[in-house]
Amino acid sequence: xxxWCFTGIVAxxxxxxxSPTHNLCYAVCGKGCRHQLKTRTLxxxxxxxxREDCMTISRRNxxxxxxxxxxxxxxxxxxxxxxxxxxxxxxxxxxxxxxWGAGPTLAKYVNExxxxxxxxxxxxxxxxxxxxxxxxxxxxxxxECGHSYGGYYIGKNPTLIFDGSLPFGLTPRQHNAWYxxxxxxxxxxxxxxxxxxxxxxxxxxxxxxxGWFRKELKSPADFNGIKMRVAGFGGKVLSKLGVxxxxxxxxxxxxxxxxxxIDAAEWVGPYDDEKLGFHKVAKYMHLPGVLELEANNGLYxxxxxxxxxxxxxxxxxxxxxxxxxxxxxxxxxxxNPKALNRLVAAGAQLVVLSPDILKALRTALEQVxxxxxxxSEQFKRVLENWRAFRAEQHRWFWIADARAEMSVYALTxx
Amino acid sequence: xxxWCFTGIVAxxxxxxxSPTHNLCYAVCGKGCRHQLKTRTLxxxxxxxxREDCMTISRRNxxxxxxxxxxxxxxxxxxxxxxxxxxxxxxxxxxxxxxWGAGPTLAKYVNExxxxxxxxxxxxxxxxxxxxxxxxxxxxxxxECGHSYGGYYIGKNPTLIFDGSLPFGLTPRQHNAWYxxxxxxxxxxxxxxxxxxxxxxxxxxxxxxxGWFRKELKSPADFNGIKMRVAGFGGKVLSKLGVxxxxxxxxxxxxxxxxxxIDAAEWVGPYDDEKLGFHKVAKYMHLPGVLELEANNGLYxxxxxxxxxxxxxxxxxxxxxxxxxxxxxxxxxxxNPKALNRLVAAGAQLVVLSPDILKALRTALEQVxxxxxxxSEQFKRVLENWRAFRAEQHRWFWIADARAEMSVYALTxx
Numbered sequence: 091x092x093x094w095c096f097t098g099i100v101a102x103x104x105x106x107x108x109s110p111t112h113n114l115c116y117a118v119c120g121k122g123c124r125h126q127l128k129t130r131t132l133x134x135x136x137x138x139x140x141r142e143d144c145m146t147i148s149r150r151n152x153x154x155x156x157x158x159x160x161x162x163x164x165x166x167x168x169x170x171x172x173x174x175x176x177x178x179x180x181x182x183x184x185x186x187x188x189x190w191g192a193g194p195t196l197a198k199y200v201n202e203x204x205x206x207x208x209x210x211x212x213x214x215x216x217x218x219x220x221x222x223x224x225x226x227x228x229x230x231x232x233x234e235c236g237h238s239y240g241g242y243y244i245g246k247n248p249t250l251i252f253d254g255s256l257p258f259g260l261t262p263r264q265h266n267a268w269y270x271x272x273x274x275x276x277x278x279x280x281x282x283x284x285x286x287x288x289x290x291x292x293x294x295x296x297x298x299x300x301g302w303f304r305k306e307l308k309s310p311a312d313f314n315g316i317k318m319r320v321a322g323f324g325g326k327v328l329s330k331l332g333v334x335x336x337x338x339x340x341x342x343x344x345x346x347x348x349x350x351x352i353d354a355a356e357w358v359g360p361y362d363d364e365k366l367g368f369h370k371v372a373k374y375m376h377l378p379g380v381l382e383l384e385a386n387n388g389l390y391x392x393x394x395x396x397x398x399x400x401x402x403x404x405x406x407x408x409x410x411x412x413x414x415x416x417x418x419x420x421x422x423x424x425x426n427p428k429a430l431n432r433l434v435a436a437g438a439q440l441v442v443l444s445p446d447i448l449k450a451l452r453t454a455l456e457q458v459x460x461x462x463x464x465x466s467e468q469f470k471r472v473l474e475n476w477r478a479f480r481a482e483q484h485r486w487f488w489i490a491d492a493r494a495e496m497s498v499y500a501l502t503x504x
Numbered sequence: 505x506x507x508w509c510f511t512g513i514v515a516x517x518x519x520x521x522x523s524p525t526h527n528l529c530y531a532v533c534g535k536g537c538r539h540q541l542k543t544r545t546l547x548x549x550x551x552x553x554x555r556e557d558c559m560t561i562s563r564r565n566x567x568x569x570x571x572x573x574x575x576x577x578x579x580x581x582x583x584x585x586x587x588x589x590x591x592x593x594x595x596x597x598x599x600x601x602x603x604w605g606a607g608p609t610l611a612k613y614v615n616e617x618x619x620x621x622x623x624x625x626x627x628x629x630x631x632x633x634x635x636x637x638x639x640x641x642x643x644x645x646x647x648e649c650g651h652s653y654g655g656y657y658i659g660k661n662p663t664l665i666f667d668g669s670l671p672f673g674l675t676p677r678q679h680n681a682w683y684x685x686x687x688x689x690x691x692x693x694x695x696x697x698x699x700x701x702x703x704x705x706x707x708x709x710x711x712x713x714x715g716w717f718r719k720e721l722k723s724p725a726d727f728n729g730i731k732m733r734v735a736g737f738g739g740k741v742l743s744k745l746g747v748x749x750x751x752x753x754x755x756x757x758x759x760x761x762x763x764x765x766i767d768a769a770e771w772v773g774p775y776d777d778e779k780l781g782f783h784k785v786a787k788y789m790h791l792p793g794v795l796e797l798e799a800n801n802g803l804y805x806x807x808x809x810x811x812x813x814x815x816x817x818x819x820x821x822x823x824x825x826x827x828x829x830x831x832x833x834x835x836x837x838x839x840n841p842k843a844l845n846r847l848v849a850a851g852a853q854l855v856v857l858s859p860d861i862l863k864a865l866r867t868a869l870e871q872v873x874x875x876x877x878x879x880s881e882q883f884k885r886v887l888e889n890w891r892a893f894r895a896e897q898h899r900w901f902w903i904a905d906a907r908a909e910m911s912v913y914a915l916t917x918x
Contacts, residue, residue, distance in 0.1 A: 199819055202815060203617055203816050203823065205814075258912050258915065258916055261905070262677070263676070263710065263837050264837060266830055266833065266834040266837070267835075267838040268838075269834070270830070270835070271835055271837075271838030271839070272838060296677065296905060297904055297905035297908050299904065359904070377907065378904070378908035379904065379905075379908045380911055380912050383909065400619075401616060402616060402617050402618070402619050405613055405616035405617045406617050406820075406823070408613075408827065409613050409617065409820070409824050409826065410823050412823065412827035412829075413822065413823045413826035413827075415826075416680055416826050416830065417684060419677060419680065420677070420680040420681045420683070420684040421681075421684070421685055423678060423685075423897070423900075424684070424685030424686060426900055426904070427896040427897060427899060430900060448911055449915065452912075452915045452916070481916070481917075482841040482842070483837070484912065484913050484916045485841060485913075485917045486840055487909060488909075488910070488913035488914075489791065489844070490713065490773070490791065490792070490793065491675070491710060491793075491797070492906055492910055493791065494711050494791070494792035494797055495675060495711075495797060495902075495906040496906055496907075496910055497792045497794055497862055498672050498792075498797065498866075498898065499899075499902035499906060501672065501862065501866045502672055502866070502894065502895070503895075503898040503899045
């Protein structure tokens with residue numbers, strides 16, 4: 091390769107998720123070409139600079155080079171062509187197309203609506219930054235925007251969980267209702283604003299299953315000592331019942347289950363879980379998925395980059411995100427039933443959690459929420475608002491839509 | 505008013521829905537100003553031309569005038585300024601803001617995204633054409649686009665019901681799944697294409713309540729002889745149980761109930777129904793709303809106008825419609841719970857339909873569907889596809905999301 095790749099490269103390596111100990115490293119240049127590097131250990135991949143296959147240059151080096159050479163026009167194609175080119179770092183691998191797909195859909199719409207004047211180039215988890223570092227990468231301007239899940243960053247700020255998903259929480263519809271017609275948007279905007287980020291809902295998986303276990307869970311005592319991959323506040327809740335929760339990226343879950351590093355895992359639902367192969371090593375799929383009635387995803391945008399954006403392009407992002415959200419949810423809903431049939435045919439066993447387990451989980455959740463509220467004024471303020479909204483929504487759906495659905499299914503779903 | 509209003513006026517009158525016998529007539533000129541006319545009887549308002557308050561001109565007269573004067577530049581601001589200006593005829597009055605709101609939201613987004621180069625001006629039911637004639641108005645080019653509900657036009661083509669809502673049918677999520685990831689879009693596009701229309705989902709009310717009755721319904725026999733305002737296939741299903749179904753626009757339902765012209769009515773749910781005042785004359789609100797788990801709305805676009813539209817503007821319409829859909833559903837979900845509380849406080853009685861009523865309704869539905877299929881090859885083809893998709897979706901939601909919701913609500917909604 092003889093061309094220099096100026097834009098789109100940050101010094102450092104880019105890791106994908108094929109193994110818990112080694113990363114398949116590669117770099118992506120500003121032209122969108124992807125350059126595969128050697129497999130490295132995690133420690134190596136955190137240190138190493140991208141040098142193979144493509145002559146790259148760090149941001150700092152580039153700034154120096156630009157100042158002392160004629161490279162500015164090459165460096166800023168956006169300015170030269172009157173176009174705006176953004177990179178989107180996704181928290182998800184391309185193989186999990188339901189989640190990954192929101193980035194390409196956003197890109198397609200924005201590109202079409204702007205006649206190619208505003209382009210967004212999506213990069214999979216690990217291509218620019220690891221999947222769980224997207225929020226930081228957006229906040230510090232490594233990328234203009236990212237697609238991620240608030241629940242990944244509760245170590246940074248637990249209040250972000252309200253933008254993601256909570257056990258015994260809101261459904262996708264209830265989340266949108268809180269966000270658009272309750273105080274959800276205002277409250278979440280405050281949280282993200284404090285991090286230098288603007289967030290727009292860009293996707294939702296719908297309800298998730300409770301998770302895959304090697305043994306059937308029959309009572310609350312059965313949770314004790316289980317090591318489980320579980321994201322968000324589900325981990326905090328389960329830890330009250332003796333679970334040791336772990337947050338592991340998609341591609342690393344199966345090897346961990348296989349090796350016995352963990353005993354159980356939840357990811358999303360039948361369609362994704364089937365691909366990841368959980369049923370082969372932990373065949374008991376537990377329901378109902380009370381830990382996640384939804385998982386709302388966000389388009390994270392660097393605050394300064396958002397402010398620079400023309401109003402027309404801001405509106406395009408909002409509208410394209412709404413389309414992407416609808417599409418992601420529809421994709422999961424359409425694919426999950428068929429995947430469930432295949433899983434059951436492949437030997438998966440469905441287990442319905444007992445009422446005493448559900449009750450114990452719910453009690454644990456409210457304890458966790460109260461504990462978090464005692465630690466953070468911001469969390470407390472959002473929690474109070476969210477709890478009041480939840481109470482109203484749950485009562486209404488219990489009387490109306492969910493009851494109507496179950497009445498219908500009792501006659502049609504046998 | 506001394507200016508002439510050239511654009512946006514079609515000869516004839518424009519009626520709103522305040523009474524079944526009289527219309528409050530007004531005209532809207534191309535500049536968006538609304539000119540109120542005298543109250544007229546329905547018969548008068550169908551005949552009368554708009555002359556008061558604003559000097560108007562019919563399309564035919566305008567063409568004559570334009571040909572013989574210097575008025576062309578005024579007549580075609582779109583061409584003069586390189587802009588595209590569309591009118592949107594809504595099937596809904598402004599007072600029902602949940603449904604009405606989709607038009608203004610679409611208009612806002614398209615205007616912002618195009619920097620004002622593509623504008624859509626929404627007109628309420630009756631301002632250009634009556635609410636139930638929007639499909640025709642779009643098909644014949646009276647307006648470039650409209651916002652309506654497929655179920656209003658089943659007299660024209662019963663297959664349109666699959667784009668709206670069916671008893672024991674799909675929820676909003678299931679509808680989107682069928683539309684985007686099943687064959688829904690392909691099949692519905694064929695139906696609309698045959699009418700010279702392109703349709704894009706633009707809104708959904710979510711699940712609706714079963715309806716308001718003067719007496720509690722205790723058994724299937726209680727339906728016999730009831731005259732009920734009910735839209736779509738709900739009417740066909742109820743007529744199997746002896747109901748005399750009637751399709752009446754929003755504003756005319758209350759007076760009909762009050763006078764006893766009808767005995768029962770369904771419109772949407774607590775928020776809208778409260779405004780329309782049904783509980784004051786028929787206090788028994790029946791649940792669950794198995795006749796409508798959703799009501800999907802469409803943006804109808806004249807096929808030739810769609811074909812003329814730049815790809816960028818087509819994409820804007822698709823994305824803006826997705827936003828409007830999310831917003832409408834969120835609005836209903838947020839507002840209905842509070843409205844239900846107010847209705848109950850005002851004396852409304854909630855009645856849950858018995859299992860034998862639900863079973864009778866479901867049996868009637870499948871009979872109605874089979875009868876329609878026997879009459880139309882197109883209906884039969886769509887029905888087979890839809891039934892297969894429904895079976896898969898209902899089984900999945902019965903196992904997963906709806907069950908998870910009910911498990912959660914059993915602990916949170918008391």
